[in-house]
Amino acid sequence: MSPEAQMNALSAKALPLGTSDFVALRNSNEIYVDKTALIFELASVRSKILIVRPRRFGKSLLVSTFESLFKNGLRDFSGLKIEKLWKDKTYPVVRLDFSDLKDLPSAEEFQKSLRSMIATAFAAIGFRYDPANTVSLFLDQFKLWLSTLGTNSFVLLIDEYDAPLTAHLDNSSLFNEIRTALSRFYAVIKRYEGCLRFFFMTGITKYSQTSIFSELNNFDDITLNPAYATLLGYTEEEIKSGFAAYLRNAAEKLGTTEKHVLQNLRDNYDGFSFEPSAQSHVFCPWSVLNFFKYPQQGFKNYWYESGGQPSLLLKYLEKHHLVRPESFDVPVAMTLDELGAVRQYDKLSVEALLFQAGYLTIREQLNVAEVEVGYPNKEVELSMARLYADEMLRDINRLDAGISRLAKMLDRECPETVIAYFNQVFNAIDYSRYPVVNEASCRSHLQVLLMGGAMVPDVEKHSALGRSDLEVETPHRRWVFELKFSADGANAEKLLRSAVMQIQDRRYGEAPHGRELIAVAMVFNGRERRFARWEVVPGAAA
Known part of the structure; x- marks a missing residue:
């Protein structure tokens, strides 16, 4: 391909780097790796779904995709797999991003901000909170309104459900008060779940033994479900087909072959497995997109610098002591129960936390109950070494x-x-x-x-x-x-x-x-x- 043709190919579809809004991505003619066949499987029936994935894996874009599908139908899905599958009507959509609630210093401020977020988001579909009504508290008014809705009235999407909790791992009192406030909200949703056509929730960590999940015990947790192991992240085939022009461009800029570029992409950014057999694995989208944007810089560590260094993880490790360096690259056997659900928040397993933060991944299934976990790739291994080195010094x-x-x-x-x-x-x-x-x-x-x-x-x-x-x-x-x-x-x-x-x-x-x-x-x-x-x-x- 001539340089001119190559530039035309690159400019035809822009990289979706930093784009978490599905409609904006489609309107800007950016590359969309088509996950809509899996999205159809999830959205075609009434369901309440949870998926936990590390940072920088496209969770917010996935939530935005569901929002567009239910709110606008197939308007933004031209040419995608779901276009020939989807037959449903449109619905009112409520979308909450709990990462907006993570930096509040007190329980009172959290509760106030949570009420404000709920009132604002649900006002778009008819809820009206009356602060002058001193007899009925906020949640009572919210319940009364929900009770008036019919079956399948709206869609609820929650992004980063766990952000307010993770932000206060080092403050057990505040953690418990925030957990209680969230549990009350989820209890209301559970009581009136008949009005929900679809409920989808994402997070980074699953706090299983908290009252939140006793209220949401009827959720379908697809975090380790093999059918959805590639819902987030890029497979190698998706990179080859969706980013072919960028692979050619990277090879030219680095003076090497596309095969060599792809091998380096595997070594540095691939290897994340979210199902027990470890047969399916994906690349970290954020790192791949940054490489394709700046191939001349080589295979840099993009994940760590942009979110792979969670400050609260460091705080937690300070209290619970990072394992010694001689354990640095030794694979660890863990039960699937441990990986799928972090236990009591004040007794977090370091390995389970590292798995859910993306530092460890499933490498091999040992038996029906246990898997071996280890670092997915060089990028994460280097990131973990930096944590060890910083902790040692x-x-x-x-x-x-x-x-x-x-x-x-x-x-x-x-x-x-x-x-x-x-x-x-x-x-x-x-x-x-x-x-x-x-x-x-x-x-x-x-x-x-x-x-x-x-x-x-x-x-x-x-x-x-x-x-x-x-x-x-x-x-x-x-x-x-x-x-x-x-x-x-x-x-x-x-x-x-x-x-x-x-x-x-x-x-x-x-x-x-x-x-x-x-x-x-x-x-x-x-x-x-x-x-x-x-x-x-x-x-x-x-």
Whole structure:
């Protein structure tokens, strides 16, 4: 394709980056990945549905799509799969976005804002709240109005139902008061559910053992339903068909092939699975769209910077302690019950919270009740490493610690400077919380540090002759670190010689990579908390 034709193809359909309004997306001729066959399955019958997904997966756009369908019929669905399926009439639609209620500092302000939101939203379909009526409270007036409605009178859509609760995870008193206020509202909706044609609700976390879900126990929770595993997010086929021109453009900008671009998209942004068998998986839409908009910047970490670093998750982890670095990349077995429903809010499972926040995903089904969870891709793995690194060095500024400059240091500085920096960081770690007690924990701490500096090290990298401890690439170099551990410094010289021989005999790092090879044998002294002995092993550039 000529550059002119390519530009025409790109301009024919714009990227829907940041567009969460379905009507605006369609009117602006932006790419819409057609999910309407699944939407038809959900919307064609009376139902009350909940789906929980991480940030940046298009939940608000999905809610907006339902809104357009029920309010305007097929007006905005020309050429989409549902056009030949949908036969229903239009309905009044009430849409509530509870993320607007997440930053309220007191229960009184929350209740006032919730009443205002309900009164305003339902006024559009006929509800009139009379504040002068001191006999009937707000919810009593709301009940009375609902009781006058007929069957299937309107559609109710709630986006980010959990936002007000998650905003106050660190304040149990306020959490409980907000939960109570929301439960009263849901109890009213449940009592008069006959007037609902369709009720759809999204969130990030499911607080199952709260009074909210006792009021909504008749919901169809499709969060882990295989039939809807790809309702949110992009499949690989959807990327190939819907973004073909952008794939070609990215390959040209990066001077590579479309196949290579797609493989990198898989490695960095794919891998999210929301069904037990892990057979279906999707790409994070936000990251894919940002890459296609700026392909010349490479495969950056877009998710973390735009919502993958939830401040409240960090607050929670501070109270409950992040697992130790040696557990950083170890898969975890969990029951489906744990994944599908976060338990009591004050006893949240860290793994379940990380799953629902998008940091962990289903990797494999172990049996009918259990699955293995792990990081879905490099982007999330790096994001998690940054959380670990920040937590390990909680009281130290990233710039002061030099983590932000670590990649440049490895690319430009001599080994002596690099080892001195490692020792500086290890000395700054709180050893009561993050002890280095053996070779494995030493390697894990170093791995997290490198990833916290936005690098992707290979751990125990296999070669024809063995496995090196850590290897990491920078633009001009490939580093190999072979580690040994001495609790008190004894036998340090013997351990160093063993590490040197391993590098030499097994030729670690010598596979073709076109970079300067720097192989370093290092012995960590547990008592002194530093790499006390190290040696660069001579090697040729590969």
